[in-house]
Every structure is written in structure tokens, then in C-alpha cells.
Amino acid sequence: MLSISDVHTFYGHIEALHGVDLEIKEGEIVTLIGANGAGKSTLLMTICGDPRAHSGQIVFQGRDITRLPTHEIMRCGIAHSPEGRRIFPRMTILENLQMGAITGNPDRFDQNLERVFGLFPILQERGGQRGGTLSGGEQQMLAIARALMSEPTLLLLDEPSLGLAPLIVRQIFDVIRDINQSSGMTVFLVEQNAFHALRLADRGYVMVNGEISMTGSGKDLLNDPEVQRAYLEGAVG
Amino acid sequence: MPSTGNGTQASILPDSGHRRLPPGAIFKEAGLTAVVSLALLVPFVGFKIANRGGEQFLETRLPEVLIAAGLIFLGRIFLILVREGSLALPVAGGAVISAIGLFAPIPSAFIQAVAFTAGLVIIVRAAFMVFAARRRSSTGREFGSGFADGYRKALPWLASALIVFAVILPLMPFGERRTIDIAILVLTYIMLGWGLNIVVGLAGLLDLGYVAFYAVGAYSYALLASYFDFSFWVCLPLAGLFAGFFGIILGFPVLRLRGDYLAIVTLGFGEMIRVILLNWVSLTKGPDGVSGIPRPSFFGLEFKRYPAEGTESFHQFFGLDYSSLHRVVFLYYLILILALITNFFTRRIRTLPIGRAWEALREDEIACRSLGINPRNTKLSAFAIGAMFGGFAGAFFATRQGFVSPESFTFLESAIILAIVVLGGMGSQMGVVIAAVVLIGLPEYIRDLQEYRMLAFGAGMVLIMSWRPRGLLSQRDPTISLARAEGKTS
């Protein structure tokens, strides 16, 4: 569904991605783990065309999207829930969700609204509340819900567990699994919380300094001694 | 707490959350304020150049200086007391100061007015402190949310009442010529404020050159009418179109700019337009301006005592006696309708995807892009549509004045319009109305204080900003409610 081959991305003169290859198949949950500053967010943003890949190729559903402007990529069926949530703080939950649906089919708005309210009932209870006054967990749910409103076929999630209590993290990961299993939506999940991410994912990639250093099924990576030492210290127990 | 002799008596009060100043410290602070203001008052107020029989004299105005310094000293004491949480004394003091302003034989009308308002301000501040403290202690919530809820409920009623009032204003006993003239001026600024609100308030693009579009609108009408004899009703849409076009021209180079940089470039653009109008003498007659601009007609009926051969004029058609008031009232309704259209349009577009995208762009451009919004087109449309309404207002200005010159379109105008938007609370429609009435209407109404108008304007701005730093009505109204959305789903 999405294949990334030999992608290099620069910030000015600094090369953040040194030739990344990655493959996501339809219906999979694929996770990308790695330390802070490895380039995970950069890869997600490069898929969205901002920053643009300096060289290499990104093909989505058979279409080369490497050179498309961001707003067109986001209309191809890709949705991105960015790092740090980036919900609209002065807008209400409902308005945030409307923004998510802005590229979608207006006739299906009500249906999509019902669906995300089903996934996150708290958002329905708080519908009129301003985004900026929500708790961190609620904001993350809103960010995912907003991304879902455009009915994407590929959902890109950047560290949805960042700064959240374990209980909330579990809840959010359950929803991600739910979306994937019920509607077959493909999910590309970037995480530092390697334990939860690898348990959830079909396959995983490990990124070190802008390069993919390891790949395998979620289970294999979980049991890999090197991964355990680098990313799972104290997490398994 | 500084340990002056009687400093301990206040600190034993456990119920007051904050510490209290001893009287010594209060007098010290107030005295310092008085000394500083005295230093400013002596050069600014203390001397006056008088002109007697062609010769110039330097007059001294010692009483004014002393009275002003004394009032400042008193006012400061009461403000400190308000800050320290007492109520009765400042209210009484404010009343005394106001009374002094009203009745005492002060030699300057201006100081009288200042004393009177200053007293009121002290009272209002005291009331607010108490009100806020009570709210906070009773509900534990921030002050403001209760106000916001009440305001949201009251808004439709308030708006309808204001519109009804505006419609019947010319029929009221006090709807005399002067009042209507001022109302026209205020409405023009309300319309400009609403237009700029689209750019600044909704899309969050700080535009310091909005007057350029006002100028483009005014000159489009003036020139089209004088060169091609186009009527006002043909020119009105054209003026909007031209201005919108200029909005796009400005928009392109500033697409990548934000904040300060955007403000500087738009400021330059505003000045550029003015300088072009000033120097393109062959087209615009330069500094002399364009005069003899035709006045608008009422569906072809002119407002003239003696209409041209073969035409009928407004008063003849309706069988009225001729009155110069007819045209003024007509202009009043014209700008009222134009302003209401601007308002209706803005409120409508906020609920459409494009308007929502403007607001989202103000909040977070990166998030917008990740939702598939094209920031370039979104920004350009905000510039163009905001400019269009500036153009409409400009055409109205030209037909009202019958004369335009570059002088009417200085940076000060941009600043005033922006001040109305910012002080009203960015994005708030009602806020613009209140700010325009306070900043334009009041200073205009008290024209006797002519020379102090700008001072009153500045004082108004400082007051609003210190009282409500995010503008008068800073709460943004949601464009969709859950009940409505649920009604649709079920």
C-alpha cells in the first residue's frame, strides 16, 4: 500500500533521514520505534510532503506521491495525527472534528461523527468544550478522532502515548486495534513506548540516527535481546 | 512584609488572602506617582503659548498643574486600596473625585472631564475586584466563564435590540442631523472593523495596511464616476472587486510571512497605495484629490432641491417638502445595510469550510496542512474577501464625502481600524461594535474637547487593554453545537 524506498530528507544542510526503506501492506499495523531524535517524526512528515524528500521515492496505492504538495497528499486517503496532538485549542471538540472532515464527503459527516463518538464516548459528552481545556488524554483522543473524520485508508500516528498515564495509553491502543480490526484501516504507528507498540503491531521497524537498523514481526522484535536492551529496559515485567 | 511601625496590624487578618500595605507605604507609592506626573505635567500642561495681537506669550498654568497632580495623588491612593481589597473607601473616594470634576470651579474643562471619568473608573474597578473575588471564592472557577455564559445567552437579544435601535434611530426625537452624521461615521468604522476582522480576527493575519483597500474602493468609485459617468450602484460591486483584487496582489508576496514580518509588509503596502495616489497626478489629480463625485440616488431619484430637466427628485416623487436631511438619512440606511451585509456574510462563512479553515489557520497552520488544507488559497481568500468589504466601505465613503484625497487614507486610519478590532476582542463581531462606539462615537460626540480627541482615544485604548487585555469580548463563539449535530444524526 505504501512503499518508501531510499528516502533522504534534509533540514537545511543537516541530513535527518539517510536512505530509508519501508513497506506497509494493506490492513497491517506497522510500528516504527526508536530513540528521541532518531528521525521518526521526520519520516512521517516526509510521507506527508513537509519537509519534502530530497531523493528517493514514496509510492502510495500505486501512485508516486513524492512530489505532490502536502494538501494533495492528505486528500489521497492518508491522515496524519501529528506529534504533540496539535488540536485547535480555541475551537470546540465538534469544530475540531469538522476540521478533520474538511476534505471528506460532507454527506458522510454525520456517519463519521457517530463512528468516532462510538470509539471515544468522552468526546460526545464534552462536544461543546474547547480543545485547549481538555486533558492530555482527551486531546490525544480528539487528535485521533479528527484524523479519522476524513475516512483515511492509511492512518499515521505520531507518538499517541506521549505523556499519558498507562491506563489511558492502554485505552488508546485498544481503540487503534479496534479500528484496524473492524474496518481494516492500515495504521502506521510511531512510538517511543516500544513495549505496547510492538505488542500491538503486526510488524515493526527500528530506527537509529535516520536509518532503519532492524525489522521483523512485532513478536520477534519484542523477544530480540538487542531491542530489549535498548528500548524495553524495565518495561517488560 | 516591610516592618514599619503599624505594619503588623493588617497581617493578622487571616481571611484576606493577600498581604496589606501599611499606610506609610501607600502614601509613599502615591507620592512617587504624583512626583513623576508633576515632572510630566509641568512641561506639557504648565505652559501654553498664547497669541495676543500677533505676539506670542508664554502663559503659565500653575493651578491646573497642581490640581491635576493632586487628583493623580488621590486617585493612586484609591487604586492601591482597591488592589489591597478594600471597597468602601475607594468607592467613596471615587465619588468624591467625580463630584470634584463635576462641581468644583476648576479652570480647565478638560481636567474636569478627566476627574469625573477617573472617579468613575475607580468605582468600577473596585466593584470589579469585589465581584471577581466573590465569584472565585463561591464557585472556585475563574472569573469570566460565568460572564461568558451569560453573554452568550444574551447576545442574540442584544444584537436584535441594537439592530432595531439602529433602524429606528433617524425617527427618534434625538435623531437630529448631528447624531445621524456621527452614526454614519461609527457605522463606517464598524463595517471596516468587521471587514478587517475577517483578516485579523478570523484568519489571524496581522494587517496594518487595511486602509489601502478602503482607498482603492473610494478611488475606484471616484474615478469611474468622473471618467465614465458610472452610477454608484454599478461602481459599488466594482469597487469591491478591485479592492479584492488588490487584496490578492498583497496576499501573494506575504504568504510565507507571519506575525511581525507580515505586519511590516502590509504597513508598507498601505503606504505604497497612498503614495501612488499622491503621485499619479494625471490619473488621480494627486494631492488635490478628486472632487465633484456624484452622490448616490434612490433607485434613480436624486436628492436635489431642483432636479435636472426631465428628471424627478426624491422629495417630488414622494410628495415631501425638500429637506437636506433626506440624503443624510438615506446614506445612514445605506451604510447600515452594507454593514449588516458584512456581518451576515461573516457569520455565515464562519460555518462554511472556508471560514472554518481561516480560523483553524489562525490556531495552527501545521495542523491545517496535515488535514489537507491549502494554506495559500485559504490565506489569499481571507485577504481578498476582507479587502472586498474595505472596498465597499471606500465606495460609500467617496459618495458620502463627494470628495476623496490621499490624505484620508493615512496609516493612522489603518491603526484606528485595527485598534477597533483588537480592542473589541479579535474575531468578536459585537466587540467591534462596542469598540467603534467607544473609540469613534464618544470622542466625536464630545467635540467640545476637540483638541483632546486623540488623547481620549489613547486613554480609551489604555483603559480597555489594562482592564481586558484580550479585548472586550474575547470569547470566541462556537459555530456548531452538539445539540444541532445530534439532531442531524438522529
Ligand SMILES: Nc1ncnc2c1ncn2[C@@H]1O[C@H](COP(=O)(O)OP(=O)(O)O)[C@@H](O)[C@H]1O
Ligand atoms: N524543523 C527542524 N529543523 C532542523 N532540524 C530538525 C527539525 N525537526 C527535526 N530536526 C532534527 O531532525 C532529527 C530527527 O528529529 P525527529 O524526526 O523529530 O526525531 P524523533 O521524532 O525520532 O524524535 C533530530 O536530530 C532533530 O534535531
Ligand SMILES: [Mg+2]
Ligand atoms: Mg518525534
